[in-house]
Amino acid sequence: MSLPQPPETTLPSYRGGPIAPGSAIGDDGPRVAIYTPEFAADPQRVYLELRARYGSLAPVEIAPGVPATLVVDYATAKRILHDPEHFPADPRTWQATVPLDCPVRPMLQWRPNALRNTGDVHARLRSANIFALNGIDLHAAQALVERIAAPLINTFCTTGNADLLAQFVRPLVFEVLNTLVGCSPDIGARVARGMAAVFDTSADAEEGNVILESALYEQTMHKIAEPGDDITTRMIAHSANLTEEEVIHQLVVVYGAGIEPTVNLISNTLRLMLTDDRFGSGVVSGSLSTGDALEELLFTDPPLANFCFSYPRQPILIDGVWLPAHQPVLISMSACNNDPAVRSGDFTANRSHLAWSAGPHACPAKDLSSTIARAAIDQLLDAIPEMELAVRIEELQWRPGPYHRSLASLPVAFAPTPPMVG
Numbered sequence: 567m568s569l570p571q572p573p574e575t576t577l578p579s580y581r582g583g584p585i586a587p588g589s590a591i592g593d594d595g596p597r598v599a600i601y602t603p604e605f606a607a608d609p610q611r612v613y614l615e616l617r618a619r620y621g622s623l624a625p626v627e628i629a630p631g632v633p634a635t636l637v638v639d640y641a642t643a644k645r646i647l648h649d650p651e652h653f654p655a656d657p658r659t660w661q662a663t664v665p666l667d668c669p670v671r672p673m674l675q676w677r678p679n680a681l682r683n684t685g686d687v688h689a690r691l692r693s694a695n696i697f698a699l700n701g702i703d704l705h706a707a708q709a710l711v712e713r714i715a716a717p718l719i720n721t722f723c724t725t726g727n728a729d730l731l732a733q734f735v736r737p738l739v740f741e742v743l744n745t746l747v748g749c750s751p752d753i754g755a756r757v758a759r760g761m762a763a764v765f766d767t768s769a770d771a772e773e774g775n776v777i778l779e780s781a782l783y784e785q786t787m788h789k790i791a792e793p794g795d796d797i798t799t800r801m802i803a804h805s806a807n808l809t810e811e812e813v814i815h816q817l818v819v820v821y822g823a824g825i826e827p828t829v830n831l832i833s834n835t836l837r838l839m840l841t842d843d844r845f846g847s848g849v850v851s852g853s854l855s856t857g858d859a860l861e862e863l864l865f866t867d868p869p870l871a872n873f874c875f876s877y878p879r880q881p882i883l884i885d886g887v888w889l890p891a892h893q894p895v896l897i898s899m900s901a902c903n904n905d906p907a908v909r910s911g912d913f914t915a916n917r918s919h920l921a922w923s924a925g926p927h928a929c930p931a932k933d934l935s936s937t938i939a940r941a942a943i944d945q946l947l948d949a950i951p952e953m954e955l956a957v958r959i960e961e962l963q964w965r966p967g968p969y970h971r972s973l974a975s976l977p978v979a980f981a982p983t984p985p986m987v988g
Contacts, residue, residue: 597625597633600872606679606964609871609971613901622885628968629670634894636872638901640908642885647875647897647915647925653876654684657926659892660877670968672764672775674875674894679815681927690806690850690925695816698800702746707818709908719949727956728945730976735832738942743824743878744936747817748796749938750787756781757821765826766967778821779842782814823931826927829869830869830972831937836869836946837962837976839956856943860936862918868921871900872970899923900971952978 598616599605605612608791616624622639646653658676666670676682680692715738722728744754756777763774790799790810799821801813808816824976839845839859863869874897882889891893898922903909908918929935955962958978963974 567641586920595625596965597627598628598636599967600636601627601629601968603964603966609900610867613904617901617905622886623887623889626968628630628894628896629668632664632668632670632894634896635889636901637895637897638905639885640902640905641904642649643874643897643899643920644924645884646895647734647874647927648685648921648924650688650876650926652882653878653895654690655682655876656684657682657875657894659879663892667772669771672771673969675912677815677818678809678812679819681819684721691812691816692930693803693927694801694806694808694812695819697804697821698797698816699931699934700819701795701800702797702934704933707742707746707934707937708941710745711729711742712834712945713940714738715942715945716949716986719946722984723950723985726982727977727979730836730978731829731833732975733838734946735942735976736829739829739832739938742801742938743814743821746797746799747820748789748794750788752789753781754783757785758825758917761821761825765822765970766965778818779814782799782821783810785817786810786813820931824935826970826972827870828935828938830970831863831935832942833973833976834867834869834971835863835939837955837959837973839943840953840978841959856940856947859943859946860939861950864921865903867971868889868899868903868919869971870896870921870969872896873969874899874923874927883971897923906961949986950980950983951976955979 598612600612604824611768616626617638622637622642624636624638626634626636628634628955637646656676657674661671661675678691680688680695683691687691696835715734718738722733727735740754740758741751743749744751744757747754749757758778760774760778760781763770764778785798786802787810788795789802793799793802793932798817801808801816807973835856837857845859853972876895877892878889880891882891897920903919903921922932956979962976
């Protein structure tokens with residue numbers, strides 16, 4: 567059976583054929599843009615085409631004129647993620663060739679944090695992150711989510727309709743994370759505004775980066791003067807003796823991983839539960855848990871779809887293809903999870919997906935993110951158990967961008983319910 571053909575105007579890069587063994591992914595061949603609205607509307611179709619035409623490694627653009635290699639094969643992704651010697655996370659050589667106004671530069675640029683370093687420097691910075699995160703009591707975090715969720719639900723439960731993304735998921739995640747970081751609402755609002763611009767790779771991405779770093783500088787200075795029981799204070803107090811600049815950029819990672827992916831995890835799981843008959847009746851009746859829905863979503867449509875950037879130090883041969891030195895290689899967690907070679911269809915208690923990455927840069931906050939997501943969804947379903955999607959599933963809009971799998975809105979309808987008390 568032939569693969570579905572995308573419109574020529576949508577993916578002109580498909581004029582090229584498969585990459586021949588021993589050839590190079592260079593700058594002169596056709597590439598597939600993964601930052602467009604067309605890609606965002608149906609990425610799984612694109613991954614299917616990429617795997618069929620190019621094999622495990624596909625030539626893509628992550629912004630206009632910015633080439634990269636997208637890994638769409640599970641085994642190849644695991645090999646790369648566990649080989650920081652040949653695939654280091656430090657982008658500085660690549661960064662020197664990229665204009666300051668490049669829309670993806672603020673997201674990918676080098677920072678003195680664990681995400682953008684390798685070896686001993688990475689180990690030192692990561693140890694501070696893990697220490698700060700391990701200080702969070704997950705039971706207390708669940709209670710925090712429930713406490714914040716109730717008044718948000720009360721703002722719309724009597725109306726019979728809501729945009730769950732704007733009215734519930736996003737404000738809940740922001741407030742929970744700000745509380746855990748020890749961040750005031752004012753600073754947190756600036757962090758959120760800056761991070762949104764960086765993630766969306768908009769024309770304001772660099773301005774967003776300035777807003778983000780300025781707000782986190784203020785947060786760091788505040789916690790040096792007034793320590794508390796929070797992530798920022800624990801980073802400052804850790805034996806790694808982080809500099810002020812290092813604290814700021816560890817917090818960039820905390821917010822980068824804590825806001826957008828967690829928002830998408832919750833909203834996309836709700837979408838799954840609202841539109842799939844297996845969950846539409848199963849979750850409410852108790853035959854399937856929220857955890858089951860979350861694990862399936864992490865497999866089939868992970869909230870951070872394409873990430874885990876690395877930059878080979880020299881040209882390297884992998885799967886019969888020469889990858890150029892110092893050009894981004896990014897893992898498509900979404901494509902790899904759906905690789906026919908590994909996808910079995912059994913998602914219950916299956917943790918083999920790459921949604922949290924793997925290797926030395928694996929996400930250290932996966933338990934926290936899962937706890938927040940599960941508690942948020944359960945609280946919402948307890949308060950309003952009979953929700954329906956207010957539009958056809960085909961009418962849902964997805965935000966474009968090379969990294970995330972992010973809805974623009976999640977409108978629902980339901981029978982009005984009384985406000986929650988207590």
